[in-house]
Amino acid sequence: MKAAFIEQPGPPDTLQYGDLPAPTPGPGQVLVRIAASAVNPIDTYIRGGMVAAKLPTPFIPGCDLAGTVAGVGPDATRFRVGDRVWGSNQGLAGRQGTLAEFAVVDEHWLYPTPANVADADAAALALVGITAHLGLFDRTNLAAGETVFVNGGTGGVGAAVVQMAKAVGARVIATVGSEEKAETARALGADVVVNYRTDDVTVAVKTATEGKGVDVWFETLPPTDLDRTVELMAPRGRIVAMAGRGARPVFPNGPFYVKGLALFGFAMFNASPDQQRACAEQMNGWMAAGKLRATIGRTFPLAEAAAAHRLQEENTLQKAGTLAGKIIVVPG
């Protein structure tokens, strides 16, 4: 099969495109013919060696996939050949990834793709959607009528946070880095959009909440200013921190506990198959109903996987701001 792979971690050009043997599904596994995979920041960290991981050699990066079941291993009972499926969690914990024509996936990491949802859209929403869902519902237990602030409201995770919060009847304040992205955030359903490059975010949040503060703060960036975050929280508010392994922000202990706040951290890939499936099932309902839509910025052929990784890395590490939406990679 055609695949994009590395022999050892390195810059985007380390990714080679070539032929590898197609994998065979073992017990409880499914062979998926991949129609689309999506690129995430963690793919670039693993490919670049920034996150230490034990990798098979050669290693195919990529967490997200959508496609069609092409084979079923012994004792795999959830899917049949021909079923359309999507999933995430590949390319981690020693598993091969999704920048390939085929992947073997443990069946408990796969979900049926709704008939009216395109493979590219399902792949684009996979990791970021499960992440947003875990943060909003498994961790902070968001309720209708509450106010959510999401920093990075058109990023992969942020765009899913905006739509899921709206789907359950919350009010959403989102930051963006350009007027074009402000339009996108409004189209996704954000009630209040703040340009973090040109507006005073503190003033904008205080105005939007009439000084009452936000109930859930979903930080998709490495946190730098927890004083500001704590100041802008409503009493008993919940803060989600899920990015920036090297971040060491100052923690404003007094105002934090006096307000009765809570701080939740999590890594999506540590959530169990049952936890992730619960997210995926609700996502499927929202995707089928048009309440959760993918924003796709660029699509690359598999042969240009290195260019796809370069674009992700420029935006994640160098903050190029040249990407609006997810990067999709398609075989063939």
Ligand SMILES: NC(=O)c1ccc[n+]([C@@H]2O[C@H](COP(=O)([O-])OP(=O)(O)OC[C@H]3O[C@@H](n4cnc5c(N)ncnc54)[C@H](OP(=O)(O)O)[C@@H]3O)[C@@H](O)[C@H]2O)c1
């Ligand atoms: N813990 C987990 O399980 C988990 C899961 C998924 C992702 N992550 C991490 O979460 C982070 C976000 O992932 P992603 O896939 O959403 O990335 P992404 O698609 O690259 O989005 C990044 C967002 O950050 C925004 N941004 C950049 N600088 C900003 C600033 N100064 N103020 C406000 N917003 C700013 C960007 O806005 P503009 O484009 O408008 O500039 C963009 O919306 C990454 O670090 C990733 O590794 C963690």
